Amino acid sequence: EVKLQQSGDELVRPGASVKMSCKASGYTFTDYAMHWVKQSPGQGLEWIGTIIPLIDTTSYNQKFKGKATLTADKSSNTAYMELSRLTSEDSAVYYCARRDYGYNYFDYWGQGVMVTVSS
Amino acid sequence: DVVLTQTPVSLSVTLGDQASISCRSSQSLEYSDGYTYLEWYLQKPGQSPQLLIYGVSNRFSGVPDRFIGSGSGTDFTLKISRVEPEDLGVYYCFQATHDPLTFGSGTKLEIK
Numbered sequence: 001e002v003k004l005q006q007s008g009d010e011l012v013r014p015g016a017s018v019k020m021s022c023k024a025s026g027y028t029f030t031d032y033a034m035h036w037v038k039q040s041p042g043q044g045l046e047w048i049g050t051i052i053p054l055i056d057t058t059s060y061n062q063k064f065k066g067k068a069t070l071t072a073d074k075s076s077n078t079a080y081m082e083l084s085r086l087t088s089e090d091s092a093v094y095y096c097a098r099r100d101y102g103y104n105y106f107d108y109w110g111q112g113v114m115v116t117v118s119s
Numbered sequence: 120d121v122v123l124t125q126t127p128v129s130l131s132v133t134l135g136d137q138a139s140i141s142c143r144s145s146q147s148l149e150y151s152d153g154y155t156y157l158e159w160y161l162q163k164p165g166q167s168p169q170l171l172i173y174g175v176s177n178r179f180s181g182v183p184d185r186f187i188g189s190g191s192g193t194d195f196t197l198k199i200s201r202v203e204p205e206d207l208g209v210y211y212c213f214q215a216t217h218d219p220l221t222f223g224s225g226t227k228l229e230i231k
Contacts, residue, residue: 044225045222063219097168104173109168109169
């Protein structure tokens, strides 16, 4: 069974950083790209970027360059996203989602990590 | 960035009736390889989004045939025939033809 298990919710101070994880199981980690999506409170969905674990290549939405850093650890089948210099605008739920290269769709999503930026 | 405009913003439908959601793109979504990277996702209350349709009109595994995607170029439609209680939630169109990838603003389906 394919599963993307994300780390727990975070409460962080303004100006700090947070690193969240997305542990993949039930499939070959390097066969799929991993994408990250932001959902601000009561809002829609924004694409942050993607990492291809096989070749450690990343691509970012220009809006999130400098804010998000995507990495992957093939030994533990885990993708990570670090958000830096947090402000209230970063308070949101963040999802990881697997994307199939061949069919091109997000077929599995993590449960989401709620990040709250507050002093 | 490609803007996907969804209409209506919200939709209240009687059980058993049809619902229709429009997604209009600011640019053509047909890629140079001839494929159109347009998908539809449903986010049920309190859940992560789930895939309904990919490549404009292909239903994902397990998606009922009540869900029908159509369109081309810049105009796309998701039709839900015979709406059922489990169809409620927010529907998003999504494009992966142009960088950055973008989602539509969402359409909330409520049951009357």
